[in-house]
Amino acid sequence: MKGSATNIAIIFLLTAATIIFEISLSRLFSYLLSFHFVLLIIAFSILGLGVGQITYAKYSEKIDHSLLWWIALPSISMFLSFALLLGLSQIGVSSSTDFGLPIIILLSTVPFIAIGIVYAHIFEVDKRNVSTLYAIDLIGAATGALASVFLLNTFGLVQVVVIAIGLLLLALVIGLIAVKNRFLKILVPLVLVIIFLMGFAKDALNFDIPVAKDPSKDMYRLIANPSFKSEKLESRWSAFGKTDLIKFTYPDGTVSKSMFIDAAAGTNVVNIDELAKDTVEMGKVLSGFPGVFALSFLSEKEKDSVLIIGPGGGIDIAATYFMGFKYIEAAEVNPSFVALMKKHNPSTFFDKENIKVHVNEGRNFVVENKGKYDAIMLTIPVTKSSRGTDFYGLTENYLFTMEALADYLDGLTKEGAIYFTMHARQEVYKMLANFLELQDQMGVSQIEALKKVYIYSNGMNPVLVMKKHPFEQKMMEKVHATAHYEELDRDLIYFPYIQQEGLDTTVQNVNYKWYMFDDLLYDISKGSYAYDKLWKAASINLSPVSDDSPYFFNYNNGIPDAMTTPLLLGLFIVGWFIFNHFKGWKSVSFSENTTMDMQRKFKAWALMSFLLGFSYILIQGYLFQVLNLKLSNPSQSFSLLLFTFLLGNGVGSLLTGTFKKNLSRKLIIYTALIILVSLLTVYVLLPIWYKQLSEFWIALFLLLPSFFIGIPFPVLLKMASSLKEKKSIPYLLGISSVAGVAASIFAIVISILYGYRFVFLLGLFGYGVVIVLANRLKTLKIVQS
Template sequence: MKTKSLPVIIGIFLIGLTLFMYQITLTRLFSTILSYHFVFMVISLSMLGLTLGGVYAFKWFKNQNELADTLLGRKKLSVLSLLSLALLITIIFLYKIPFHPFNIPIYLFLSTLPFIFGGYYLSLAFKEWVNKSNILYFADLIGSAIGAILIVLLLNHFSILRVGFILSLIPLFVLTFNIENKSRKIAGIVVSLSIISLLVTQGTIIDNWSKDFGAFKGSPKMLASLSEDKPRIAYTFWNSLARTDVVETDLDQDKIILVDGGAASRMIPFNGDLDSVEYLKGNLGYFPFSYKENKSALLIGPGGGRDILLAKLAGIESITAVELNPGSLMAAEAFKEFNGNIYGTDNVTTYIDDGRSFISSDSNKYDVIFLALVMTQASETLGYALSENYIYTKEAYETYLNHLNPGGTLAFVLHGENDLYKATTTILKIFEEKGIPREDAVKYITVVNSPSTHGTTSDHTLHVMYPLLMVKNTPFEKVESEEIIGLALNAEAKILSLPNFHEKLLDFTPPKNMEGSYLVTDNYPFFYNQGRTAPFLVIFMLIVTLLLGRYLTRKSLITKNEDVTYFKTYYSYIGLGFMLIEIPLIQKLILLFGHPTLTFSVVIPILLLAAGLGSLSSKIITTKVTMRTIGIIIFVYTGILFVYLPRFIDTFQGADLSLKILATFLLLLPLGLFMGIPFPSGLKIMKDRGITDYVPLMWGINGWMSVVGSILSLVLAMSLGYNITLLVGASLYLLFAFHNRKIRAFLEDKHS
C-alpha cells in the first residue's frame, strides 16, 4: 500500500533545494583552493553522481515492484541518513584538510557522494509516483529555484561550515516525514526544526571553528607565490561572491588583498600626506592621470585602493571608484588606519557594482577611465558556468570611450602580450568602424611596458609584461607624447608605441587576417582565454563526461524494447537543450544585472519557477498541444530571444532593479513554461507504455546530458560564441520536435 503523496512531494522539494544549495556551496569552497578550470572539472564530474544514483536505483529495483514500497518506507530512511552524513563529512573534509594537488581525486570522490544519494532518492520517488510526475517535477524545480535564492542569503551571512551543518539537517528533516508513527513523526519534525533554528540563530561556535580554513594551508593559488615571504592572513571575509583575505608578509610593507586566493591587489600604507607616496610616480598607473591636466577619473576595480592614491597623487579632483567585490571595500575599511581611509576621503565616491553595468547607466563623463588588472576568471555566476566578465569587450570599450570628455583617456594595465594583442585588436576594430584606418588609429594609442620587464627572451623577442595601454578619443598631441617620454624615463619603463615619435603599435597587433582570433565582443567575452578554442582541459572533460556517462548507462540500456531506446534519445535532447539555452541566457543577462551573483539569483529562479509551472500544467497542455509542437515553440521563442535580447538589455539597462526583474520574468516565463513540460510528460507516457522500471535510468540520462550540456556550452561559447551556443540549444529542441512524431501518434490514438 502506497503512502500518501504529500510527504513525497515535500521530500522532493527539500532534497532538490538541498542538492542545488550543496552544488553552489561546493563551487564557492572549491573556488578558493582550485584554479577555475579545476573547479569546473570537479563540480561537473561530481554532478554525474545524480546519474550514478539513478543507475543504481534502476539496477537494484528493476522489476522488483514489491521493493518499491520498501524504498519509500524503510529503505528511504537509510538513503536520507547517508545523504545527511555525506553532506556533512564532505564539507568539513574539504574545508579543514590542507590542500594538495594529489587530494583532487579525494575531493572528486567525496563531492560525488551527496549527488549519488540524492539522485537515488529522487529517481526512485519519480518511479514510484510516476502518475504524479508533473507535481513531483514541479516540486523539484521550485525547490531548486528557492535554493538558488536561499543559498546566496546563507553564504552572505553565515560561514560555509554553518551552511554545511544546515544542509546536512534538511535530509533528516525529510526523513521525519517518512516515519509512520504519528507521535514520533511530530517529535522528529519539532526536533529537526529546533536544531536548524539554533544553527541559524546561534551558530557562532561553528563560525568560530570555521576561522581555521585548513585548505588554505597547502599554499594554493596566489599564496604559493608568497610562501617564501611567510604570508600571514590578517583579515578574512566570506560571502556568496568570493572569499577575501588581507595578507601580510615579512618582505613587503604593503598589504595584499586576495580574492579567492588568487586575484591580488595592493593596499598601500598612507598617512594622508601625498609626499609619503611620492615613489608611486614610478608606477605605470600614474601615467594616464598625470601626462596632461585631468580633473575627473573613473576607476573600475580599484581593489586595495592603490589606483585611488595614483589619481590623488596626480591631482585628480573628483574620483569615482567602482568595485565589484564588497569584500575588498570591507578589507580597506578594516585597515583604514593603515591606508589612510583611502576610500573615505572627500573627493572619492565609491560604488559597489560591476564596472560595465555602472557606466552603462551613468550619465557623467570623465577625463580618465582607468582599469588595472581587472580579472574575474573565477567560476562565475556561482559556478553555473565559466565566465569572463564583460569589461574588456568591444561594446564595453565603445561605452567607455563615449563616457570620456573631449581629449579624455581610457587606460588599462594588462597582464601580458596576449592581453595586449586582444585589447589593441578590439580597439582598432572600433576605430575602423568609425572610418579611421589602422595606420591612422595608432595616433590615438600609446603602449608602455613595465619597468624591469623590457628585456628580451632567448629568441630575442620583446618580453611584454604588465603593459600600460592608453587610448584617447582624439589624437595624442606632441606635447602629451613628450610628457609621456619624461614619465617613462623617470620610471625606467620602455615605450612600445607612442604617437608622434615611435608609432609601432601594429607590431603588437595580429595581422588583419587573424583579427577574428583576437577580437573580444559581448558574444565572445573570453578576454583571458588563449586562442579561439576551449582549453584542452575543458575539451578533455567533455570527452570524459561523455564516456563515463556512457559506461554507467551502457549495460542498463541493453534491451530489445524500442521504447527504451526512444526515451533515451528523448531525455538526452531535453537535458542537453535545457543547459545550452539556460547558460547563454544567464551569461547574456549579466549585461543587464551587472553583478554575477545577482544575475544568478534572478535568472535561475525565474527559469526554474517557469519550468515548474509548465510541469504542473503539463497534463492539461499536452491534451491540447502535441510534444512536437512544444519543441517547435521552444525553438521559435529562443530564436526570438536571439534577435531581440540585445534590444531588451539596452532598453532596461538603466531601469530600477525591481523593473529589471519584472521585465526578465515576463520575458523568460513563456520559454521556461514550455521547457518544463517534456520531462514529466515523458514519464507519464513511459507509465502508459508499461516501462516505469526505466524511469530511474531516464532520470540519470537526463542528469548526465545536463552535465554534458553545461560543459558543451562552454566549449561552443569559447569556440563560436554565446549566440551560436544559444542557437544550438534551440536546434536541439527542433530535433526533439521531429523525434516526437511517435509520441504524437501515441497521444492521438489515446485521445481518439
C-alpha cells in the same frame, strides 16, 4: 512513501538543499583550488545526480528493501563529504597532487549520488503525480538558488552547508514519519534534537577555513614564506567568494597589508592619510604604480573626474587623489572588499568628500554614467576566481570585450582616455585587437586608429592608453622622450607620430636586430600590414573578443587546455548514451513481460530525454549570458537568473498536471512553442528593449521562454508513467541529468570556438529533433494518445 504531500515536501527540501550545497561547493573550491579545476569537480558532482537516479533504476528492489538507510544517506554523506574536504585541504591533499583531484571528485560526488537515489525513488513510487513532483523539484531548486545568495552573504560557508544538511535532515524526519518504521519513536526525536542543536551551534560553526596548501594560490605562497611574518586580520564569506585581509611584517620592521579574493591575486592596501604624512613613502608607492606616468601629462581640465574599475586596496584611488583629480569614483564588484576597506582603510575609501566607492560591476556602472569621465582606469582587475553558471569564465572576461571597450569609450568626455595596466605583452596585443576591430567597424582605418593609442612599459606591467580622438603630435613627442628618460621603454613600447629606430646588422655571421618600437605595431600603424595580422600571425590566440565569446584570458588556439578533461567527460557521456541507445538499452534489464513495443517506446523516450536535457542547458546558458551583462553583481545576477528561470520551468511543469490526453501532440506543440518564443525573445523583444531593461523586466523576459521550456520533459515523463515497467521513470530522469552535465561542458567549448549564438541555435536544433521524433512516434501510434 506513497503520500503525495509527503513526497512533495521531500522533493522540495532535497532540491533546495542540493542547489545550496552545489553553490557552496563552487565557492569552497574556488577558494581552495585553482579556478580551472572548479568546473571539472562541479561537473562530476552534478553528474552524481544522474548516476544516483540510474543506480536506483538498476537496483530498485534492493534499495526499497532498506529504504530507511537510503533516506538517511544524503544528510550523512553530505556531512562526511564536506568535513573530509576541509580536512584534506589542510594536510596537503589538493588538485595539484597526482591522487588529490580524484579524491576530491569522489568526495564531492557521493552526496549527489545519494540524493539522486532518493529523488528517483520518490518519482517511481508516485509516478501518477510526476508533473507535480517535477514542478516542485524546479521550484525547490529556484528557492535554493535565491536563498544561497542571502545565506552566503549572511553566514559563513560552513554554516550555509550545515543549513543544507539541516534541510536534508528535515526531509529525513518527514520520510521517517511516512515510512512508519518501528524505530520511529526513537529516530524522529533524535533527528529533531540534532537539527535543534545545529541551530544553537551556529557560532561554533563560524570558524575560519584556512587556505589550502596549494602552491598555485598566491596567498598560501606568501603566508608560507618564512622570511616575514603574516597575520590574518579578517576574513569574510559572501556569494562572491572569500575575502581575506592579511598583515605582513618584514624583518626591517615595516608592515604592509594585502587583500585576496579566493586566496588569489592579492592587492596591496594603500592608506591616503599615511602617505600624505610621509612624502618619501608616497613617492615610493606612486612610482611603483605604472599608470602615474601617463596621468602626469594631463592638464587641469583633463582631471575633473575619474572612474576606477576594480580599485582593490586603493592604489588607483590614492594615485588619482594625489595627482589632483577633482572627483574620484570607483566601482568594485566584490562587496567584501569594500566592507573591509570601510573598516580597515576608511581614509582611502570613505573619508574624503571627493571620493565615492560603489559596489557595482564596473562595465555596468560605465553604461549608467555615459560621457562623464576624463579618465577610466583598469589596473589588472583580475581575481583568478571562477564565476557564473559555467565556473570556467572569469568575471573579468566581460571587462575586456570589444563591446566593453565601446562602452568605456562612450563613458569618456571629449578629452578623456582609458588607461589599461596589463600583466604582459599578450594582454596588450589582445586589447589592441579589440580596439582595431572596433575602429574598423566604425569606419576608422588602422593608420588613424593607432594615432589614438600609446603604450609604455616598465618591463613588467605595460600600460595601454586609448582615446576617442587622436593624440596631439607635440604631446606624444614629449611623452615619448620622457618615457625613455624614466626607463619606461622596456619590452613593449609604441607612440604615434614617432619614427621607428632600429638596428639590423651582422657580426661574425650572427644577425642582430633591435627596434625601438614593437615592429609589428609600427608597420600596422604605417599601413604596411593589415591590422588583422596582429592576431593571425601569432602562435597563441590574440583574436578580438566579443560578448558572444567572452574569453579574453583564453590564449589557446582551439580548445583551452583547462577544458580537455571536462570535454573528455562530456564525450564519455555522449558515448555512453549512444552505446546504450544502439544496444536497445539492454542495461535497463526489462522484465520478461516487457514487450518489444514497450522497449521501442523506451528507446524513443530515452533519446528525447537526452535531447531535452541537452537542449535545456544550451538555451539556459545563452539566455544567462545575454542577460547577465544587464545586472550589477555577478554572483547575485547568476542566482537571480537561475531563480527566475527555474521558477518559470516549475510553473510550466505544473500546467502539465492538467494534461490527460493527446500527450504526444502536446509534446510537439509545446516544444515548437519553445523554438518560436525563444526566437521571438532573442531576435525581436531583446533588441528592442535591451538598453532599457531593469531587473524586473529581465525577470519577465526570462519567465516567457522558461515557462515553455519547463513543459516538454514532464509531458514525456507522463507518457513513460503509462508503462508498468518499474525502471522507466528513474532511467529517463538519469538520462536527462547526465545529458545536462554534458551540455554544460559543450556549451563552454562551443562558445569558445564559435560563440554563444551558435550554442543557442544548437539548442533550438535539439528541440526541433524532439519534434520530429515525437511526430514520428505519433504517426506510428507507438505512444498512447
